[in-house]
Amino acid sequence: xxxxxxxxxxxxxxxxxxxxxxxxxxxxxxxxxxxxxxxxxxxxxxxxxxxxxxxxxxxxxxxxxxxxxxxxxxxxxxxxxxxxxxxxxxxxxxxxxxxxxxxxxxxxxxxxxxxxxxxxxxxxxxxxxxxxxxxxxxxxxxxxxxxxxxxxxxxxxxxxxxxxxxxxxxxxxxxxxxxxxxxxxxxxxxxxxxxxxxxxxxxxxxxxxxxxxxxxxxxxxxxxxxxxxxxxxxxxxxxxxxxxxxxxxxxxxxxxxxxxxxxxxxxxxxxxxxxxxxxxxxxxxxxxxxxxxxxxxxxxxxxxxxxxxxxxxxxxxxxxxxxxxxxxxxxxxxxxxxxxxxxxxxxxxxxxxxxxxxxxxxxxxxxxxxxxxxxxxxxxxxxxxxxxxxxxxxxxxxxxxxxxx
Ligand SMILES: [Fe+2]
Ligand SMILES: [Fe+2]
Numbered sequence: 133x134x135x136x137x138x139x140x141x142x143x144x145x146x147x148x149x150x151x152x153x154x155x156x157x158x159x160x161x162x163x164x165x166x167x168x169x170x171x172x173x174x175x176x177x178x179x180x181x182x183x184x185x186x187x188x189x190x191x192x193x194x195x196x197x198x199x200x201x202x203x204x205x206x207x208x209x210x211x212x213x214x215x216x217x218x219x220x221x222x223x224x225x226x227x228x229x230x231x232x233x234x235x236x237x238x239x240x241x242x243x244x245x246x247x248x249x250x251x252x253x254x255x256x257x258x259x260x261x262x263x264x265x266x267x268x269x270x271x272x273x274x275x276x277x278x279x280x281x282x283x284x285x286x287x288x289x290x291x292x293x294x295x296x297x298x299x300x301x302x303x304x305x306x307x308x309x310x311x312x313x314x315x316x317x318x319x320x321x322x323x324x325x326x327x328x329x330x331x332x333x334x335x336x337x338x339x340x341x342x343x344x345x346x347x348x349x350x351x352x353x354x355x356x357x358x359x360x361x362x363x364x365x366x367x368x369x370x371x372x373x374x375x376x377x378x379x380x381x382x383x384x385x386x387x388x389x390x391x392x393x394x395x396x397x398x399x400x401x402x403x404x405x406x407x408x409x410x411x412x413x414x415x416x417x418x419x420x421x422x423x424x425x426x427x428x429x430x431x432x433x434x435x436x437x438x439x440x441x442x443x444x445x446x447x448x449x450x451x452x453x454x455x456x457x458x459x460x461x462x463x464x465x466x467x468x469x470x471x472x473x474x475x476x477x478x479x480x481x482x483x484x485x486x487x488x489x490x491x492x493x494x495x496x497x498x499x500x501x502x503x504x505x506x507x508x509x510x511x512x513x514x515x516x517x518x519x520x521x522x523x524x525x526x527x528x529x530x531x532x533x534x535x536x537x
Contacts, residue, residue: 150298150302151175151188151295151298151299151301151302152188152189153298154291154294154295154298155173155175155188155189155295156189156191158173158189158264158291158294158295159171159172159173159189159190159191159264160191161287161291162251162264162266162284162287162291163191163266165280165284165287166249166266166276166279166284167268167274167279168266168267168268168276169192169243169267169268169269169272170190170191170192170239170240170243170245170266170267170268170269171190171191171240171264171265171266171267172187172189172190172191172209172237172238172239172240172264172265173187173188173189173190173253173262173263173264173265173295174186174187174188174209174213174262174263174264175188175261175262175295175296175299176213176260176261176262176263183213185209185210185213185262185263188262188295188299190240191240192240193240193241193242193243205234206232206234207232207233207234207237207238208232208233208234208237208238208248208249208250208265209234209237209238209250209263209265210234210237210263211232211250212250212251212252212263212265213252213260213262213263215252216252216254216260217252218249218250218251218252218281218285219232219249219250220247220248220249220250220276221233221247221248221249222247222275222276222277223246223247223275224245224246224247224248224267224270225246225270229248233245233248238250238265238267239265239267243267243269244269244270245267245268245269245270246267246268246269246270246271246272246273246274246275247267247268247274247275247276248265248266248267248268249265249266249267249276250263250264250265251263251264251265251266251284251285251288252288252292253288253289253291253292253295253296254288254289254292254293255289255292255293255296256289256293258289260292261292261293261295261296261299262292262295262296264288264291280349283345283349344388344391344392344436344439345391347392347395348362348391348392348395349362351392351394351395351397351398352394355394355397355398355405360534360535361478361479361482362390362391362392362393362394363391363534364474364478364530364531364534365390365391365393365471365474365475365478366387366388366390366391367387367530367533367534368390368473368474368477368478368527368530369386369387369390369467369470369471369474370383370384370386370387370390371523371526371527371530372470372473372474372516372519372520373386373387373470375519375523376466376470376515376516376519385438385467386438386467386470386471388439389436389438389439389442389467390442390467390470390471390474392426392430392436392439392442392443393426393439393442393443393446393471393475394422394426394443395425395426395429395430395439395443396421396422396423396424396425396426396427396428396429396443397422397425397426398425398429399421399422399425399426399428399429400418400419400421400422400425401418404418404419405419408485408486420447420455420456421456423443423444423445423446423447423455423456424444424456426440426443426444427440427441427443427444429443430443438467441465441467441468442465442467442468442471444456444468445459445464445465445468446468446471446472446475447472448460448463448464448468448472449510449511449512450464450469450509450510450511450512450513450514451507451509451510451511453510454511461513464513466513469512469513469516470516472511472512473499473512473513473516473517473520476499476506476511477495477499477520477527478531480494480495480498480499481495481531492524492527492528492531496520496524496527499512499517499520499524500517500520500521
């Protein structure tokens, strides 16, 4: 868990941090995020003769020198840097992969890859500033096919921007110390840095949002395995908020907060969370406490106030028969009432170990009229049920768009 989140800390300001120190950190974090066993990081440099890649770090063998590129033959690193796209081989032993991988460039010395992938590193202006190559060990059975690559692209942007900034500062200091350096070269680099500082205003926010998505995803993996459940719940909730006429700020907050509704499940003992038979009363209480645990985690940050509200209240019911507090009607925050309907619609549509997936029509029917387990009138906010009745096709659309990969 910690390794999944501590990359946000890597992006904090470390004025004295060297580019190679940051590159090492970025590599370690990237390996932890994608469960890779090894990696190399290159920075893209430009000079009057063209572009080239400079080795900035290797993991786990930090001392490996790494080749600067161009080299005599192509590599995953050069291709990813030149095309700006991710290049991935889930089996690094196929003839295709072997023809592309340049072991001297793409891997720490002596490492034998089972799967390998190259990721361009960009700054916030989406300019390529380097490249990251990650690999799993041959025989580990792990590849990058299940990896949350969409989120990882954002990690690459944050890491790229941080490393680029540190690298520029180092270059500027070097030019300063060189009495023969031309002033226009120094000016050029300082201007570039000023530009980066300017667009970096968004950096903190981006890092925060990324950390939150990762937290939501980690909670989901801990709970029910990988999936897009939390992202779909964001979208249904955002849609409901908009349809209700809530303002853009509220809807934005809702979209971002909904995904954290079950974060508290990370506080529930795995023996209870994963139990397939019926829970005894103590175990049931522990399970229900995920609302309280979630609130405890999220109320630490004022920026997560809505998420904390949702986590605490998403199992309260309109008639007061829910938990943990038995709040009723308007006592339950609107955000939680919205997420509840979104969460339940998605749970009905999803296959779980104890139940099959339902078609849209069946899920719609249960939300509007209830079934053996759900008493619609007692459970949901009647206004929201009405809105759902009018707009249910949009829910189906969101489900279709964000199906599991
Ligand atoms: Fe929950
Ligand atoms: Fe959920």
